[in-house]
Structures are given as structure tokens and as C-alpha cells.
Amino acid sequence: EVQLVQSGAEVKKPGESLKISCKGSGYSFTSYWIGWVRQMPGKGLEWMGIIYPGDSDTRYSPSFQGQVTISADKSISTAYLQWSSLKASDTAMYYCARGGGSSTFDYWGQGTLVTVSS
Amino acid sequence: DIQMTQSPSSLSASVGDRVTITCRASQSISSYLNWYQQKPGKAPKLLIYAASSLQSGVPSRFSGSGSGTDFTLTISSLQPEDFATYYCQQSYSTPSTFGQGTRLEIK
Numbered sequence: 001e002v003q004l005v006q007s008g009a010e011v012k013k014p015g016e017s018l019k020i021s022c023k024g025s026g027y028s029f030t031s032y033w034i035g036w037v038r039q040m041p042g043k044g045l046e047w048m049g050i051i052y053p054g055d056s057d058t059r060y061s062p063s064f065q066g067q068v069t070i071s072a073d074k075s076i077s078t079a080y081l082q083w084s085s086l087k088a089s090d091t092a093m094y095y096c097a098r099g100g101g102s103s104t105f106d107y108w109g110q111g112t113l114v115t116v117s118s
Numbered sequence: 119d120i121q122m123t124q125s126p127s128s129l130s131a132s133v134g135d136r137v138t139i140t141c142r143a144s145q146s147i148s149s150y151l152n153w154y155q156q157k158p159g160k161a162p163k164l165l166i167y168a169a170s171s172l173q174s175g176v177p178s179r180f181s182g183s184g185s186g187t188d189f190t191l192t193i194s195s196l197q198p199e200d201f202a203t204y205y206c207q208q209s210y211s212t213p214s215t216f217g218q219g220t221r222l223e224i225k
Contacts (some may be wrong), residue, residue: 017209044219045162045207045216047207047213047214047216059213061212062119062213095161100167101167103214104152104164105206106164108162108163109161110159111161115153
């Protein structure tokens with residue numbers, strides 16, 4: 001069974017760093033893209049970027065380029081999304097998803113809620 | 119970036135109704151169009167990919183059509199579990215982009 005399991009909810013202060021994770025199982029982790037999608041409270045879905053764990057090819061939305069870093073460790077079938085300096089506006093639910101065909105997301109993680117507040 | 123515009127933004131309908139949601143791309147995306155369903159507090163679920171292909175396990179009352187810039191998602195006979203928010207997404211080019219969503223509510 002394909003599963004993507006994300007790390008738990010985080011509460012951080014502005015300026016702090018954060019790395020959240022997404023562990024894949026039940027399929028060949030290196031053969032599919034992993035994407036990250038943001039959903040701010042009460043809002044729609046925003047495509048942040050994708051990574052191909054097989055060769056670490058990474059693409060970002062211009063809206064998120066320079067604001068976050070996407071990475072993957074194929075040895076433990078885990079993808080990451082990280083921030084070096086969080087802002088209150090980063091408060092959102094973050095989903096990882098498997099890209100069946102690049103950005104066609106056929107399996108999703110359960111989401112990680114990130115709250116940034118002083 | 120390619121802009122995706124859904125209409126309507128919200129819709130009230132009754133169980134058994136036939137419902138159509140429209141998605142328009144700002145430029146041609148061939149058939150690189152996906153539809154997702156999201157229920158409150160849950161992750162999105164892929165319903166339709168490549169404009170008209172039904173994802174495995176999705177009921178056949180869901181169907182998609184279109185190509186180029188204009189696409190539709192149709193639910194042939196609404197069931198209680200279909201009341202949710204629906205998003206289209208283009209996977210033609212990077213960055214991929216989602217529509218703003220259509221909230222389907224019970225009348």
C-alpha cells in the first residue's frame with residue numbers, strides 16, 4: 001500500500017528555522033516525484049515545488065523560490081521542506097504528494113500544520 | 119505562470135442533481151488537467167487525471183472532459199459524500215497551478 005506519512009504539527013516563532021518531513025512507503029521512492037502544496041487557513045491549494053528523489057532534480061514555483069528548500073534522502077525514502085527564517089505568513093497546512101506523472105498527485109500525505117506566532 | 123480559473127466559486131445543489139464545474143486555463147494545456155476533491159480537514163484526493171481519465175477507485179458518476187483551455191468536471195448524480203471543495207490543476211508546465219476551488223454545498 002502506498003503511504004506518505006508526514007511529520008507532526010509545529011509551533012514556531014518568527015525567525016526560527018524548521019524542517020518538516022514526508023516518508024514514502026509501499027512503492028519505489030526514487031521513481032516518482034514528490035511535490036509540496038501549501039494551504040493557508042481557509043484558502044486554496046498552492047503548488048510550491050517538486051523533487052525527483054532518484055536524481056534530486058528540484059523545481060520551484062517562483063512564488064516560493066528562495067523562501068523554502070526542498071530536499072530528499074532516498075536512503076530513508078524521505079522528502080523534506082525547510083525554512084531558514086519563518087514568518088507569520090508561513091502559517092499553513094503543508095501537504096506532500098506523490099507525482100504519478102510529474103505534478104499529477106495521486107497519493108497525499110496527511111498534512112503538517114505549521115503555526116508561526118510570537 | 120498559467121492561470122486556472124474555476125466557475126462557479128460556490129454551488130448549492132441537492133442529492134441526485136447533475137452538477138458541472140468549469141475550469142479555464144489562461145493558455146492551452148492540451149489535456150494536462152487534473153481534478154481533486156477535498157473535504158474539510160482532509161488531504162485532497164485525485165478524481166480525474168489527463169482531463170478525462172478516472173482515477174482508480176473513484177465512482178463512475180464523476181467524469182471529466184475538455185482539452186486546450188476549457189475543461190469540465192461533471193457529477194452525474196450527487197451523493198451526500200460528494201459535498202466538498204473541488205480543484206482543477208494544470209500539470210502542463212512548471213510551476214503547476216491550481217484553480218481557486220469550487221465549494222459544493224447542500225441545498
